[in-house]
Amino acid sequence: MLSTVVAPIAAQKATKPRPLKDEQRIVHILNRLGFGARPGDVERVKAIGLENYINQQLNPEKIADTAAENKIKDLTVLNMPAAELYAKYPQPGQLLRQLQARGMLPEGAEMPGNSQTPAAGNPLDNEKNREVIEKYYRENGLQRPQRIIAELQASRILRAVYSERQLQEVMVDFWTNHFNVFAGKGADRWLLPAYDRDTIRPHALGKFSTLLQATAQSPAMLFYLDNFQSVSPNTMQRLRAPQGQRRGINENYARELMELHTLGVDGGYTQKDVQEVARCFTGWTIFQPRGGGAAVNAMMGEAGRRNAGTFFFNTRTHDDGEKIVLGQKIPAGGGMKDGLTVLDILARHPSTAKFIATKLVRHFVADNPPPALVDRVAKTFTKTNGDIRETLKTIFFSDEFNSTEAYRAKIKRPFELVISAIRTLGADTNGGPGTHQWLARMGEPLYGFQTPNGYSDTADSWVNTGGLLERMNFGLALAGNRVPGTQVDLSKLTANETSRVKVLDQSLKTILAGEMSAATRETLLKQLDQSDTVTKVVGLILGTPEFQRQ
Secondary structure (H helix, E strand, O other), rough: OOEEEEEEEEOOOOOOOOOOOOOHHHHHHHOOOOOEEEEEOOHHHHHOOHHHHHHHHHHHHHHHHHHHHHHHHOOOHHHHHHHHHHHOOHHHHHHHHHHHHHHOOEEEEEOOOOOOOOOOOOHOOOHHHHHHHHOOOOOOOOOHHHHHHHHHHHHHHHHHOOOHHHHHHHHHHHHHOOOOOOOOOOOOOHHHHHHHHHHHHHHHEEEEHHHHHHHHHHHHHHOOHHHHOOOOHHHHHOOOOOOHHHOOOOOOHHHHHHHHOOOOOOOOOOOOHHHHHHHHHEEEEOOOOOOOOOHHHHHHHHHHHOOOEEEEOOOOHHHOOOOOEEOOOEOOOOHHHHHHHHHHHHHHHHHHHHHHHHHHHHHOOOOOHHHHHHHHHHHHHOOOOHHHHHHHHHOOOOOOOOOOOOOOOOOHHHHHHHHHHHHHHOEEEOOOOHHHHHHHHOOOOOOOOOOOOOOOOOOOOOHHHHHHHHHHHHHHHOOOOOOOOOOOOOOOOOOOOOHHHHHHHHHHHHHHHOOOOOOHHHHHHOOOOOOOOOHHHHHHHHHHHHHEEE
């Protein structure tokens, strides 16, 4: 069975696209503009008309989303500013240092370097330290910081499953991956809820330039790519900082900004441009990036505590000299405007239009983006000054998108697979650790990609024996109600049929609109016997090539 699960997508032929049948087009739209059809969705789209449905999805602010909002209402971290997250979900090691500074550690609970604790040891390995920490958390109503990302992951899953604003959630997923931030780096765990809430979501279907600026000023991005530490080389000398504490320009953000966020690796920039852009972004930093220690918190007052983990421009650490970026002169004395000018140059650059168009077409149409469609999409992007909504319209109403060549031609990434399976079966989920663990097992833990390029959007990264085995195991676990926090009622699928052939065909009709190759159907029948339950039937269907594709 495994060898037939998912075949690599064939290279696209340069022939005129063949149009989809009406019902296929609805399924296609539900799979690409959203995370798959729930029971009854095809009929609902038919009733309002396909074009009306697309236009509704392009304007999510007009769609009521009560069910999804109710599902996430108890996830308290979503509405907390970073300062409150630092306070209510403190990092144990930092908390231990604060307690030590206050003289609150009992005898035998010393920090590394003291006489009774090995210098190389982890202070959290000390039993007395752990007891002090646990008591402090309990008595002060605090919780472990791991819960922050757990709730954020749950919110992404719940919204993707239950939201009526399906395209909004698809674009949140797309831009979160495009502007990737790794949760495991330092303070980013505390900064990511604001990144999702304030940076990505409000701008996912707006202007690219606005989204780009929001990411540039996001504390999560500033911390992840180290720009919060980037200062003019002469700053530390001017401030008379000790030699060991001197820092300089950090080029990480400048490089990824051009290579991954805008122009693309072949977008026409040089190493000199990287250096000049890095100079422009000196001083773009974070107030109290790690929340501040106890002594600092005591001194900086209420306003300071409230602003911890927020963006600010530090004039004193900015390189205010003249710069030249991509051949354009940026005069001296511009201050924060230097960085804004760079963002404007990049957002309007032809290479950015081509790069973003290519990524969008690859995501929505095919792993090998049709060049003619990429060109048209790039033109729309340029003509509308990067209007994401209008750019997507060019894709969704194109012949290439609405073609048999594009239909079920994209391999679902693990997140797409998990969400589509839950939606297709009409399952109910709490979006909790049970689903997080399966995403990690299949290779796509949310906010878990360490490097800035984000998860791959092509089949070759996901089609391998180990990955396919985990996908099949997930399908069987989901159908068998063995994913903690997620419940499936399969009796609705089969109308109490007992014949294995009728159970299979009824399940295929519900899950895949009856669309399965004769070869795959025959393979499934060979794997079933009269004693098998609907659980195995459905689980195997979720592992077929037809369901793995969207």
